[in-house]
Amino acid sequence: MKTSDITVIGSGIGGSLISALNKDKDLILFERDRNLGGCAGTFKRFGNYYNIGATTFVGYEKNHPIKKIFDNIGLIPDIKKSEVAIRTIQNKKIVDRIKDFDTFLENLEEVYPHKNNRLFWKTIKEIDEKFWNFKNIYFARHNLNSYLKTINSNFKLFKIFGFDLLKNADDYITQTLPNISKGYKAFIDSQLLITLQTTSKDISLISLALGLSYPFHDVFYVNNGMGSLFDGLLKDINVNIKEEILKIKKENNLYRIISNKDEYLSKKVILNSSIYNSASLFEDEKIKDYYNNFSFSDQSAFVIYLTLDSKEDFLHHYQIILDNKIPNSISSSFFISFSSKDDKKLSKNGYSITISTHTKASFWKNLSKEDYEKQKKITEDFIINHLLDNFGTIKKEDIINKFSATSKTFKRYINRYNCGGRAITLKNIFQTPSCNTPFKGLYNIGDTVFAGQGWPGIAIGVQVLNKELND
Ligand SMILES: Cc1cc2nc3c(=O)[nH]c(=O)nc-3n(C[C@H](O)[C@H](O)[C@H](O)COP(=O)(O)OP(=O)(O)OC[C@H]3O[C@@H](n4cnc5c(N)ncnc54)[C@H](O)[C@@H]3O)c2cc1C
Structure with missing residues (x-):
């Protein structure tokens, strides 16, 4: 029977980043597909390569978790900057989301003029900058130490942002951009749907700021496909591709992991599979109940x-x-x-x-x-x-x-019907699944758990998980 200290199930952004950070440990990663990277992978069909889902690489810059993780593992990605992050086209009118604030604002003013445009976008940008400069983001549950760290982090966040943290995004939009046109609102909401999986109606001001500000950061194109990042991330990792984990049984202090090819024992298990699929991996009723509690x-x-x-x-x-x-x-x-x-x-x-x-x-x-x-x-x-x-x-x-x-x-x-996780809204913020679980040695990572989807969101979660795993 093969044993390991850490088993990672899934090579998505979450599974790969946490594996790379723990490459010196006795770790094995299983991926059911032939391609690495899950939603951020690249596949071949009819002789051509295509990015599966993710195409923009954001967060490879100072103060951002992605850059810190890549630096930590000594990986320089093969990327190039997209000078225009997104060109939006609405009724043949163009607004280029670019990093330069004044040029963006000039262009926006031509298409969606509003006397408060500068105030609105400046506030959004400043909140976003403050967020990424904040070093203590933490969200974990199920034991005293994790709760204390989470409370401490929220307290510090509150000190920085005050009640803006919980202010409703829609209220902020109507107050700052009164009589906003239908088209302008659609411009805002369609960008939020990409970054946050929801519109402004039930999110906080801080989520609005993060969701709208990503084009103010460096946005990168990944040469040779997004999937090529995973070859670099996992180059020193013991990876078994085309091996699906079918069942996990808790046996005293170990987990027995049963795949379509073999059986393994592991002290710690990190699930990068979607949280909505995790119950089916277990027979233990308590673990099943825990996962079944997260509504799809x-x-x-x-x-x-x-x-x-x-x-x-x-x-x-x-x-x-x-x-x-x-x-x-x-x-x-x-x-x-x-x-x-x-x-x-x-x-x-x-x-x-x-x-x-x-x-x-x-x-x-x-x-x-x-x-x-x-x-x-x-x-x-x-x-x-x-x-x-x-x-x-x-x-x-x-x-x-x-x-x-x-x-x-x-x-x-x-292995996932859902894509993009669940949007964190004002209503469900406290029900968000954390990277740790009530079960010793069992962890989750990816866009269906804190902090959310895409490279930047998942990387925040990976940093917290790495502390939970190693502290
Ligand atoms: C269409 C689309 C466009 C997007 N665009 C962007 C973008 O431009 N930029 C960006 O940053 N983000 C983007 N995202 C979001 C981003 O792609 C995802 O949030 C992210 O890739 C999810 O990563 P994850 O860690 O949750 O793992 P996943 O991508 O869910 O990967 C999980 C992996 O686990 C494997 N697995 C599951 N079950 C098992 C099992 N039992 N045994 C073995 N292996 C298993 C799966 O095969 C998969 O490879 C986009 C998403 C979509 C769908």
Whole structure:
């Protein structure tokens, strides 16, 4: 029987970062898929490479956990800056989300004029800066020491932000931008949906600030696909790919881990699988109950992958904001990422494009096979038509490959219907799952636990987990 001190289940951002930080330990990582990186991986189909979901790499800068973790493990990522973080297009009008504040504001003022624009965006930016300069973020539960650290962290946060911490985002918007136009509000909400998985209606001012400010940071394109970051992160780790963990049994002070290939014993287990799937891994009723208590977040993604034969130049990222909801989606916008023209791997046969929008997981899950294909085509055609309409330089016949993924596809490959975790709102902030559990040696990491989704959010959680694991 093979034994290890730490077993990590899943090579997503969370599983990979925590493994890399503990590379000197007796650690083994299991990944059920052939690709590393989960939602942030890169896959090959029809001879071309595509980013599965994540395409923007944010947080590789001073004071940010991502940079600290990469520096700590001595990894320099192969990345380049996207000069425009996102180009938003709404009714053919363009607003470029760029780092330079005054240039951004000038552009915004042309499209959504408002006398308080400067005040609104300056406040948003300042809150975001204060947050990332705050060093003591901590959120863990289930034992006295963790609670004390969490209270201490919240106390310090409160000292910095005061009641702004709990102020409702929508109230702040209506107070600061009175009579905001429908289009301007849609511009704000469609960006929040990408970063926070929700709109401004039930989040706090601080979440609003973090969600809207990411384009004020350096936004990077990852050469050779987002998935290539995981090759670097996991280069010194004992990784078993294409090995799925099916059951975990608690046996005194150890966990027996049963995969589709073998059995292992481990002192500590870190689950990077979605928290909504974790109950099914256990037979122990108490552990099952613990995981079953987290109500499923039905939010997921609809993603289209394209290869485009074009000589035109494109930015890395665009967001098209429409007046009405996309069919079978919960959003009226979609996000488009182009591979860099000079990316030898992704752009070998043309641009590799990942387009995504938000959808309900249960909608796709409950359709008959025939209806599933029909609805998928309706959503795909709608998005492609709007893409062609907004990019005069792209012709239908230039699209060489086209296929799409729903929550069912995500489940098939990376074992999760939900994508993007559950948005942290004012209502559920205290029910957010933490990285530690009531069970000794059992931990969670990833976007379904604190602090949230994407590279920056998960990295905050990884820092806390690393302390819980090693203190
Ligand atoms: C369409 C889309 C676009 C996005 N865009 C961005 C972006 O531009 N920038 C950004 O920062 N974030 C983005 N995100 C969010 C980001 O991709 C996710 O928050 C993040 O990748 C999730 O990481 P995770 O650690 O939760 O692991 P996951 O990605 O959920 O990976 C978990 C891994 O565990 C494996 N696994 C599960 N169960 C088992 C098992 N039983 N045995 C073995 N292995 C198992 C899975 O196969 C998977 O590889 C996007 C997400 C989506 C869906």
